[in-house]
Amino acid sequence: MRNATATILKPLPDHLFKVHGESAEMRWEAMSGQGYHTPIDRFFVRNHTYTPLIDATTWHLRLHGAGLRCPREFSYEELRAMPSRTYDVAIECAGNGRRFYGRQQHEAAPGTQWGLGAIGVARWRGVPLKHLLKEAGVRPDAVDVLPVGLDAPFEDHGHVRRPLPIDKAMDDVLVAYEMNGERLPPDHGFPARLVVPGWVGIASVKWLGEIEVSTSKLLSPWNTVFYPDVTTQPVKSAFELAWNARLPISRVPLVLHGRSWSGRGRIVRVEVSFDGGLTWREAESHGRHLVSAWLPWHVTWAPRRPGRYFLMARATDETGAAQALTIPRHPFGYHFDAVVQHPIEVVIG
Template identity: 45%
Template sequence: MRWATVNPRKYLTPQPRLFVRNHTSTPVIDKSAWRLRVFGDGLATPRPATDPLTLSFRDLRRLPHTRVLSVHECTGNGRSFFASQQGTPAAGTAWTLGAVGSVVWEGVRLRDLLKEVGLGDDAVSIQATGLDPSYVSGGVDYGPVRRPFPVSKALRDAVLAWSANDEELLPDHGYPLRLVLPGWVGIGSIKWLGSLEVSNTQLTSPWNTKWYRMTGPTYSTTEPPLTVNPVRSAWELASGATLRAGRRHTLTGRAWSGAAPIKKVNVSLDGGQSWQRADLRDEDGRGAGVATVRGHGWTRFSVEWDRPAAGSYQLLARATDTDGRTQPLASPFNDQGYFFDAVVRHPVTVA
């Protein structure tokens, strides 16, 4: 997604504009033949992988439906700024800040499914596995993309979604069914969901041990897997945009957090020499047109720039959520360039 193309009057991100991050290729799936496999020793009646419970799409549609608003974001969003802003390049796709979007997901709550199939009292971990082809890198076959998450997250707000913004999921976004973990790293929201393993022990995969955890010279070898997304913000303006001198400009942007609603956004129009409070909309986590849906949505902000003189400027935005988390001025480096949450310096020219 390119922030310069975002319509300030529209809250949600259309599916065709939502970023795509795949480890392999998008599978072609026949919904009528698709089945969700559920197994593991964490079920009330344990089932081995060779004899799973199977649910059709029709079976899922019989369960209570829900609609959940959440910001969906790649863990590497903002990665390019490790190089361009901090001089410490990191491996991976050189995202700016467009690997994110705000979506209303519709489907069934995972807790309702677990109630239906029977959850064991000792269950602690669930592993979601996709139906995309196995991921092969450096001659090593790591198997299909999969990642575990705690039962507590499953019971709190996890969703098995079949639509985004009232439209059937597009193939690149997980058709016919995907997992959604609101507020958590995008890799956890497994697309093309094929199975759920429910376990009495902590499950692991390369996607929470080898990748999607912090590694680098300042991190230990026992860093936990990444879960809750940090606080970030972005201007709805092209980097390097040119604005007319002597005119009044309304500058807009969006801020979001994986943990809590946005409380405030401070902005600077002079590279950090002075700061002011931006005006906020949607700070309660509800967006225009989706007033009945509460969740981890983003907050739109705006500031009036009154007749700036000609010259080069840097726009800065610094968001704080209601949990007290604030964007830092610099992000600690890690090898994979995850969680760049620092204030981004956004250049513009006034002429």
């Protein structure tokens, strides 16, 4: 059992997480049998500095800028008293899968070497951002919305902040204060955070303190230096298995489970290969089929011989976007959406 790091408050046991400095990656085997949502105790954490402890009784969310007619501040109690919505949404780091640029394609990319565990789906409850913007008198010539976090400044770049276009802000973005039916935990943004369906995780700013609404394009280090030109998440798939899992030979076919997701739309097909991509078999889906979250699926397999195998899963979404066997290297290691080769060992008995 690993104690929480200095930057993360919740426990980070080794069987649930792989720790990357100030961040923690969920181990995919921890999702086995867990139902549709990622439990809070195993939801990944991406921090730039460390988790702040914020007093909700003195906290306010300030909306300001030239794009508003009547700037407003909302207290925690005011926020919770407003009409709420509940969405099932995936939040995923843009660098999820980065280590496979090096491991599979031999073109390593800089940054945190995430496997596939920098994603989680939760049931978020809060107030639609468009409701707050309307309360503050959003102007018809508003262009960008800039949420700012209250965590400690990152190096010399200031507080985490990344602009959203007004069209997205007025669409499906949520200012969330609950996660899986519980008060938002500190590591996940208490008192309030943005939840931006389909977009890279950096857009879902935690520990919201202010939101600027502008009548011109806005820039910050988080859309110029660190996350340029990445918005909607691509198609990905993962098995609910440990890396190098040991599976037994059995007369009864094994049932393997996994999940696939895309920021662009619903997953319409998942195929699995057990022979390095020579042949593919369509997996059966089960559970919910939500645009903003993921699709659980399963497939049966009866391995005949012991040895080392690579499981492969590829998904296609409703836009026709599908996972390829290889993809061009991204200079920052973002958006790795190629088929991942998941090693396992088949053993006798």
